[in-house]
Amino acid sequence: MATKEDLIRLERPNSYIGRNLTRSRARRAVAGRGQYTDDVLMPRTAHAAFVRSPYAKARIMRIDTAAAKEQPGVLLVMTGAELAERCTEPWVGTLTCFDGMKSAPQYPMAVDLAVWHGEPVVMVVAETRAEAEDACELVEIEWEPLPPVAEKETALRPGGPVVHPAIADNLAFRKTIDTGKVDEAFANADIVIEETFEFGRHTAVSLEPRALLADYDKGTQRLTIWTSSQCPHMIQAVFARTLGVPEHNVRIVAPDVGGSFGLKIHTFGDEVAATAAAMALGRPVKFIADRLESFVSDIHARENRVKGRIALSKEGVIQAVDIDVLSGAGAYSQYPRTSVFEANQILNITAGPYNHKEYRARATVVYMNKVPTSQYRAVGHPIGNSVGEALVDLAAEAVGQDPVEFRRRNVIPDEAFPTTIAAGIKLQDMSHTACIDELMKRMDYDALRAEQAVLRRQGIHRGIGIAAFIKGTAPGPSGYYGIGGAPIASQDACTIKLEPSGGVLCMVGVTDQGQGVDTVMGQIAANALGVSMESIRVISGDTDAVPYGGGTYASRATAIGGEATYQAALALRAEILVLAGVLLQAEPATLDIVDGIVVDAGTETPRIPLSEIGRIGHFQVAELPNDVKPVLSATRRFRLTDDLYIFTNGIHGAYLEVDPDTGFIKLLKHWVVEDCGRVINPMLADEQVRGGCVQGLGGALYEHCIYDDAAQLQNGTLADYRVPMAFEMPDIEVAHVQNPTTISDLGAKGVGESGTGAAPAVVMNAVNDALRPFKARVTCQPMTPEAVLRALGKV
Amino acid sequence: MTMNTEDTAEITCTVNGERVTRTVRVRQHLVDFLRGELQLTGSHLGCEHGICGACSVRVGGVVVRGCLMLAVQADGAEIVTIEGLTDSEEVADLQENFVARNALQCGFCTPGMLMTAAELLASGRPASREQIREFLSGNFCRCTGYHAIVDAVEATLRQRLEG
Ligand code: FES
Ligand code: FES
Numbered sequence: 001m002a003t004k005e006d007l008i009r010l011e012r013p014n015s016y017i018g019r020n021l022t023r024s025r026a027r028r029a030v031a032g033r034g035q036y037t038d039d040v041l042m043p044r045t046a047h048a049a050f051v052r053s054p055y056a057k058a059r060i061m062r063i064d065t066a067a068a069k070e071q072p073g074v075l076l077v078m079t080g081a082e083l084a085e086r087c088t089e090p091w092v093g094t095l096t097c098f099d100g101m102k103s104a105p106q107y108p109m110a111v112d113l114a115v116w117h118g119e120p121v122v123m124v125v126a127e128t129r130a131e132a133e134d135a136c137e138l139v140e141i142e143w144e145p146l147p148p149v150a151e152k153e154t155a156l157r158p159g160g161p162v163v164h165p166a167i168a169d170n171l172a173f174r175k176t177i178d179t180g181k182v183d184e185a186f187a188n189a190d191i192v193i194e195e196t197f198e199f200g201r202h203t204a205v206s207l208e209p210r211a212l213l214a215d216y217d218k219g220t221q222r223l224t225i226w227t228s229s230q231c232p233h234m235i236q237a238v239f240a241r242t243l244g245v246p247e248h249n250v251r252i253v254a255p256d257v258g259g260s261f262g263l264k265i266h267t268f269g270d271e272v273a274a275t276a277a278a279m280a281l282g283r284p285v286k287f288i289a290d291r292l293e294s295f296v297s298d299i300h301a302r303e304n305r306v307k308g309r310i311a312l313s314k315e316g317v318i319q320a321v322d323i324d325v326l327s328g329a330g331a332y333s334q335y336p337r338t339s340v341f342e343a344n345q346i347l348n349i350t351a352g353p354y355n356h357k358e359y360r361a362r363a364t365v366v367y368m369n370k371v372p373t374s375q376y377r378a379v380g381h382p383i384g385n386s387v388g389e390a391l392v393d394l395a396a397e398a399v400g401q402d403p404v405e406f407r408r409r410n411v412i413p414d415e416a417f418p419t420t421i422a423a424g425i426k427l428q429d430m431s432h433t434a435c436i437d438e439l440m441k442r443m444d445y446d447a448l449r450a451e452q453a454v455l456r457r458q459g460i461h462r463g464i465g466i467a468a469f470i471k472g473t474a475p476g477p478s479g480y481y482g483i484g485g486a487p488i489a490s491q492d493a494c495t496i497k498l499e500p501s502g503g504v505l506c507m508v509g510v511t512d513q514g515q516g517v518d519t520v521m522g523q524i525a526a527n528a529l530g531v532s533m534e535s536i537r538v539i540s541g542d543t544d545a546v547p548y549g550g551g552t553y554a555s556r557a558t559a560i561g562g563e564a565t566y567q568a569a570l571a572l573r574a575e576i577l578v579l580a581g582v583l584l585q586a587e588p589a590t591l592d593i594v595d596g597i598v599v600d601a602g603t604e605t606p607r608i609p610l611s612e613i614g615r616i617g618h619f620q621v622a623e624l625p626n627d628v629k630p631v632l633s634a635t636r637r638f639r640l641t642d643d644l645y646i647f648t649n650g651i652h653g654a655y656l657e658v659d660p661d662t663g664f665i666k667l668l669k670h671w672v673v674e675d676c677g678r679v680i681n682p683m684l685a686d687e688q689v690r691g692g693c694v695q696g697l698g699g700a701l702y703e704h705c706i707y708d709d710a711a712q713l714q715n716g717t718l719a720d721y722r723v724p725m726a727f728e729m730p731d732i733e734v735a736h737v738q739n740p741t742t743i744s745d746l747g748a749k750g751v752g753e754s755g756t757g758a759a760p761a762v763v764m765n766a767v768n769d770a771l772r773p774f775k776a777r778v779t780c781q782p783m784t785p786e787a788v789l790r791a792l793g794k795v
Numbered sequence: 796m797t798m799n800t801e802d803t804a805e806i807t808c809t810v811n812g813e814r815v816t817r818t819v820r821v822r823q824h825l826v827d828f829l830r831g832e833l834q835l836t837g838s839h840l841g842c843e844h845g846i847c848g849a850c851s852v853r854v855g856g857v858v859v860r861g862c863l864m865l866a867v868q869a870d871g872a873e874i875v876t877i878e879g880l881t882d883s884e885e886v887a888d889l890q891e892n893f894v895a896r897n898a899l900q901c902g903f904c905t906p907g908m909l910m911t912a913a914e915l916l917a918s919g920r921p922a923s924r925e926q927i928r929e930f931l932s933g934n935f936c937r938c939t940g941y942h943a944i945v946d947a948v949e950a951t952l953r954q955r956l957e958g
Contacts, residue, residue: 030894717846
């Protein structure tokens with residue numbers, strides 16, 4: 001536990017907390033010296049490529065691999081059935097916390113039934129990737145195509161096609177949250193507004209695709225996997241269990257990771273196959289997904305239709321919100337995280353900033369013959385926020401209030417926290433009102449409205465959007481993974497050690513994919529310990545080196561890993577001070593550590609440097625009394641206890657221009673004010689927000705995995721699937737209201753996803769603000785030019 | 796270039812100032828050659844179909860997509876990769892600004908982004924933020940949201956123009 005003095009140290013003006021330090025990994029990357037999985041070289045490495053199903057649903061009648069096996073360079077050809085024999089048991093992507101959830105057993109490659117376009121069917125391993133791909137062309141498969149489930153709207157129809165014979169209704173999961181008097185509230189309301197919203201599928205498109213290099217040493221029975229991953233320990237558990245290798249014999253190393261965004265918290269069948277090949281061949285096997293196969297094998301996300309209603313008094317007070325979510329999963333629920341979190345989060349957070357007492361939210365998740373869906377940055381939040389904030393805008397319009405004023409009156413006021421929102425979740429340390437005030441200042445809102453009015457008279461159609469949000473970050477073990485039975489730690493850990501030189505090693509279970517997690521952990525440890533950043537080395541991303549942890553997902557690295565690091569550093573500090581007390585014959589409480597030197601507390605008179613403590617503690621131990629046994633190391637773990645998440649909140653503003661003739665949307669400016677609690681490194685926090693926003697804007701405006709009636713992906717190339725590029729994106733102004741969470745001593749909440757979670761909501765509101773004079777409204781995402789023109793009745 | 800068989804050919808080119816001669820498969824693209832044969836792993840592959848710009852390298856003084864060019868087409872050419880660009884210190888100021896401004900997160904796009912930005916800087920002309928964005932719009936970055944990249948390029952341009 002942090003003492004009062006420790007907490008004061010966090011606030012010191014020259015402290016590492018709140019400082020814009022740069023990242024050493026960035027220094028390496030700008031020189032082209034990053035080391036990503038494909039850059040790791042092992043002697044005799046072979047390369048895997050996959051034959052994937054060309055059909056959304058088809059029975060495999062016969063596979064002939066003879067010609068492929070004859071190809072030059074080919075070392076191994078393995079079918080799904082052959083791989084299944086090497087696996088302990090199939091994956092079933094359910095969690096026990098999701099009552100009644102069903103999913104079909106899944107093998108890493110299709111065995112006799114392929115259920116999505118892109119599912120791996122046969123693996124070829126050869127001396128080079130090119131040779132493996134050549135041989136893939138020669139694998140002959142006789143298919144019997146079957147009618148697929150192509151649309152979520154019809155998936156539940158009795159008598160229609162089914163994804164898996166064992167799940168005759170295609171239903172994955174249903175859930176309802178209901179406060180009980182929703183119908184009454186709607187019946188008594190002065191105004192009721194309804195709308196239906198449609199959200200397209202999109203996918204993560206990390207610039208570095210999924211990547212893995214597996215090596216099995218038969219002598220030591222050691223399996224080592226270098227992989228572009230956010231969650232090394234989870235991968236360790238899944239691969240070990242699937243391939244029947246003891247977990248402690250599996251080492252997972254995540255080198256530099258070229259973007260992840262939730263994609264790389266998952267495990268994929270092709271990766272298991274390549275690892276099985278490494279075990280079978282006794283040679284390292286590399287699998288680097290190419291972009292085309294990424295589109296049909298990386299998890300997809302966001303496909304949802306949401307019907308929403310909002311009930312109001314004529315004074316403009318929200319009485320009730322009611323949403324009905326139809327969520328389109330893929331062919332399997334993604335193991336081990338499941339494909340139902342998106343719907344679950346929509347239910348948790350929709351209209352979460354507001355004070356209504358009645359709320360009903362229903363979700364139905366259905367299977368389709370498409371790529372499995374799962375967690376992608378800000379799971380569910382882009383949808384829940386878009387729906388909630390669009391309804392709030394419509395409500396404001398209905399009572400003739402400015403959308404900001406309407407929000408001000410309806411958000412839960414800052415002083416009301418802690419409180420339980422209508423979705424049944426306890427929230428604390430929130431700052432809606434403070435965030436609104438700050439946003440108004442930064443946007444110069446009134447001036448912007450005036451400019452909008454002037455331009456409108458000139459035929460220029462600009463829109464101003466506002467969207468408030470809440471965001472669940474840093475989940476605890478009582479909600480899903482812990483209690484649901486998946487081998488995924490919600491707890492995280494840090495081991496910190498004082499070396500003989502006085503240098504400090506800090507091993508953390510959370511991982512760095514470029515967010516700056518290593519730097520942030522270093523800042524926290526340096527502050528708590530009283531040493532310089534230069535004397536700390538942070539180590540992450542290697543299961544052989546770091547204490548067991550969950551890795552980086554759900555905006556948890558700083559909030560959970562940071563607190564573990566903070567507590568571990570405080571514990572090491574306490575031990576150092578005890579040892580210094582012995583050496584100096586002083587009370588530890590009268591000593592402090594400043595800049596790596598033990599000093600007299602208060603006067604800061606130097607007494608003994610940490611290099612001396614390290615030297616004596618490791619080498620000159622004979623100088624110590626016999627009962628003093630220095631460890632000079634501490635491990636601390638941190639988890640949430642009573643809370644589901646550490647919730648954050650904030651508000652976005654957007655300014656854009658819509659061309660009513662072409663339907664083109666030009667983003668002009670974007671503002672974010674958010675409360676991630678104590679900010680450790682403002683520059684890195686801001687960049688998380690900015691990057692997150694652009695990812696949200698991509699989904700809101702451009703990105704879409706388009707399927708045809710046969711459930712074939714139509715645009716699986718980067719030429720056809722549009723991502724946001726520099727020219728289309730606006731400058732993004734970011735500000736923080738800092739309301740430290742009371743859940744931890746450090747007070748940091750998560751920050752990595754909130755931009756993605758709220759940006760789609762604010763642009764949708766801004767587009768509709770621009771279209772208001774036309775009485776037109778866009779209710780689908782992506783908001784393509786065609787969607788705008790359709791709303792305008794022009795196509 | 797000497798054709799050895801239908802499948803391979805011998806090429807000689809200058810890579811980062813060093814002359815190299817290698818036998819390559821005629822179907823191998825330039826970045827596979829640079830990464831695989833020469834172990835210059837700073838050039839990345841994000842799509843291998845010409846969209847993302849992660850593979851940008853300089854060939855004969857011009858930035859090209861290394862995934863759209865065959866290694867055999869580089870026979871006789873001068874090639875500069877991020878490794879060479881770094882060693883020459885031509886963009887040391889830009890790299891410094893990228894680090895200072897945190898204009899990269901995962902860093903996978905960064906070598907390509909720097910290659911492209913170097914071309915803008917080399918033109919010696921001032922550019923607005925809008926123009927910088929347009930110049931960089933063939934390079935996909937999934938992490939940063941571009942704002943910080945534009946800041947870093949803008950700052951470098953300003954520093955250079957102010958001498
Ligand atoms: S890898 Fe060459 S443009 Fe993407
Ligand atoms: S920094 Fe990750 S893609 Fe640009």
